Amino acid sequence: MTDFNIATMAKKAKAASRVAAQLNSTKKNTLLDAIATAIENNSDMIIEENSKDIAAGREKGLSQAMLDRLVLNDKGIKEIGAAIREIVALADPIGDIDKLSLRPNGIQVGKMRIPLGVIAMIYEARPNVTAEAAALCIKSGNAVILRGGSEAIYSNLAIAQCLHQVLTSHDIDENIVSVVPDTSRSVIEDLLQQSETIDLVIPRGGEGLIRYVSENSRIPVIQHYKGVCHLYIDKYANLDKAVDILVNGKTQKPSACNAFETVLVHGDISASFLPLAAKALNDAAQVKIHACKDSLGYFNNAELATEEDYKAEYLAQEIAVKVVNSFDMAISHINEFTSDHTEVIISQDISRTQKFVRQINSSVVMVNASSRFSDGNQLGLGSEIGISTSKLHAYGPMGLEALTTEKFVVFGDGQVRV
Numbered sequence: 001m002t003d004f005n006i007a008t009m010a011k012k013a014k015a016a017s018r019v020a021a022q023l024n025s026t027k028k029n030t031l032l033d034a035i036a037t038a039i040e041n042n043s044d045m046i047i048e049e050n051s052k053d054i055a056a057g058r059e060k061g062l063s064q065a066m067l068d069r070l071v072l073n074d075k076g077i078k079e080i081g082a083a084i085r086e087i088v089a090l091a092d093p094i095g096d097i098d099k100l101s102l103r104p105n106g107i108q109v110g111k112m113r114i115p116l117g118v119i120a121m122i123y124e125a126r127p128n129v130t131a132e133a134a135a136l137c138i139k140s141g142n143a144v145i146l147r148g149g150s151e152a153i154y155s156n157l158a159i160a161q162c163l164h165q166v167l168t169s170h171d172i173d174e175n176i177v178s179v180v181p182d183t184s185r186s187v188i189e190d191l192l193q194q195s196e197t198i199d200l201v202i203p204r205g206g207e208g209l210i211r212y213v214s215e216n217s218r219i220p221v222i223q224h225y226k227g228v229c230h231l232y233i234d235k236y237a238n239l240d241k242a243v244d245i246l247v248n249g250k251t252q253k254p255s256a257c258n259a260f261e262t263v264l265v266h267g268d269i270s271a272s273f274l275p276l277a278a279k280a281l282n283d284a285a286q287v288k289i290h291a292c293k294d295s296l297g298y299f300n301n302a303e304l305a306t307e308e309d310y311k312a313e314y315l316a317q318e319i320a321v322k323v324v325n326s327f328d329m330a331i332s333h334i335n336e337f338t339s340d341h342t343e344v345i346i347s348q349d350i351s352r353t354q355k356f357v358r359q360i361n362s363s364v365v366m367v368n369a370s371s372r373f374s375d376g377n378q379l380g381l382g383s384e385i386g387i388s389t390s391k392l393h394a395y396g397p398m399g400l401e402a403l404t405t406e407k408f409v410v411f412g413d414g415q416v417r418v
Contacts, residue, residue: 004182006190009145009175010197013118016175017143021115023172025092028139031170035138036084038162039131043077049158050127057151065255069126070152080128080159084135087382093401094141097409107415111406115141117199119403120191121385122147122213124205127155132383134163134177140403143176145198147191149205150183157181192217202386202398207313222398223390226313227257227341229371232330232356234347235266239273241368242346243280249344249371251285255315257387258342258374262310262320264330265295270323274298277321287317294323310337327352331359338362340389342374363389363396 023031039046050072057067093113100110119142121133130146137144148156160179167174180187192201195218202222203213214221231249233242249260265273278299281287289302290309296302299321309320310333324330334343342364345356353367364374374397376384381399388394394402 004180004187006180006182006187007194007197009178009180010118010120010191010194012175013143013145013178014197016173017115017118019173020138020143020176021094021117021141023138023141025094027170028092028141029088031138031166031172032084032088032135034166034170035131035135035163036081036088038166039084039159040077040081042158042162043074046077046155046158046162047072047074049154052154053127053152056154060151062151066151070155072127072155076128080131083128083132083383086377087132087135087139087400090139090382090400092139093404098406105415106413108411110409110411112409113401113404114407116403116405118143118145118197119385120145120147120194120198120201120219122188122191122201122203122205122209124149124151124209127152127159129204130156130159130179131163133385136383136385136400136403138176140400142403143178145178145180145191147180147188148183153181153183188213189216192219195219200393204386220393222386222388222394224257224341224387225389226339227259227389228261228311228313228337228339229258229342229374230334230338230344231260231263231371232324232334232343232345233263233265233269233273234327234330234345234349234352235268236349236352237266237269237273237346238348238368239269239276242273243276245344245346245368245370246277247280247284250281250287250319251317252370252372254285254317256372257313257315258371259315260319260344260371261312261314262322262337264322264324264333266327266330267294267323267325270295274321274323281319285317287319290318290320292322295321313339327355331356334360334362340391341387342366342371344369344371363387 096113097110156179163177164174198219201217201219203210207226289299290305291302292305305320340362343360343362344366347353357365376397376399384397387397
């Protein structure tokens with residue numbers, strides 16, 4: 001791709017972002033409906049291009065799990081269309097004025113929600129992310145540059161073709177959405193230097209990618225290194241609920257960043273709970289257990305846990321288990337090993353659950369519910385563009401509002417400062 005230049009793409013995106021920011025809600029929703037329809041109507045073309053990615057992936061020796069995530073079929077195309085229409089149904093945050101207050105001198109001061117500008121997304125993910133990220137950025141009035149992984153390049157470019165057809169047919173600058181056609185590492189290096197034209201970088205993928213982006217970017221970066229999610233079984237827990245939530249949070253999708261990686265069990269109920277947990281985890285998915293010395297004997301073929309196990313994001317059918325002798329010990333352990341993603345308490349004691357919510361400051365804190373709900377769609381955001389575990393600008397799953405900021409607006413009637 002010798003003729004491709006990321007700086008030129010970024011400059012065009014910057015100009016297009018001014019167009020995107022001025023689109024009203026009706027126009028944005030019309031565009032998104034048309035994009036969903038275009039993707040569905042071009043399913044044969046997208047699936048044909050996707051087959052090239054699958055063939056290349058097999059040649060490269062990608063795992064079957066990775067290949068399964070890349071596959072687009074008729075069902076997958078319909079799901080993309082449905083996800084975009086969910087975004088259409090969401091309220092448009094742009095232009096809302098909040099906290100309007102009257103000052104003693106008669107001026108009114110408020111804050112208006114506005115787009116960020118140009119967002120660059122660097123991701124290792126399924127092709128549906130290309131469509132859903134573009135839809136979120138259009139709805140929030142931003143331009144977006146999408147740099148997907150080489151494993152999905154044909155699929156991503158096919159989806160981009162549908163997006164550009166719709167934008168062009170509606171006389172809208174197609175550079176509102178740009179998909180980088182060059183998958184070389186040098187393009188990422190160049191992309192991360194475009195601080196004059198790109199306002200925010202969102203990396204989505206493995207810890208290595210996110211650390212590379214964070215360490216090499218001249219542009220602000222949304223960070224989410226890993227998800228070491230904790231489940232704390234309190235002494236006042238309903239054990240049936242605890243078992244169900246443990247199994248769901250660990251085994252439903254262990255490769256997800258919202259899966260449990262450590263379970264803490266209060267010592268007062270460990271003798272009752274651990275046999276139930278051992279049977280359930282064994283029956284569910286032959287989960288490998290890294291157990292502390294006080295829980296080791298309850299599990300078949302468990303390994304003695306080390307400190308490294310409590311830092312681990314397994315992303316597999318593995319979990320660390322630790323018995324804690326008090327509520328405060330559970331809080332202390334979580335605060336020491338947290339990745340600021342998601343923490344869950346199981347307890348019927350309201351005062352203890354309230355204390356847990358106050359003392360744990362991860363981006364998502366849950367009471368008596370599975371960590372698998374720590375997802376933008378499940379939390380009511382529609383599709384999510386990523387997750388932030390750094391506290392500046394956005395924290396937790398990122399939907400429409402996280403792709404905006406606020407400006408002050410002042411309404412006066414001739415006032416001057418004295």
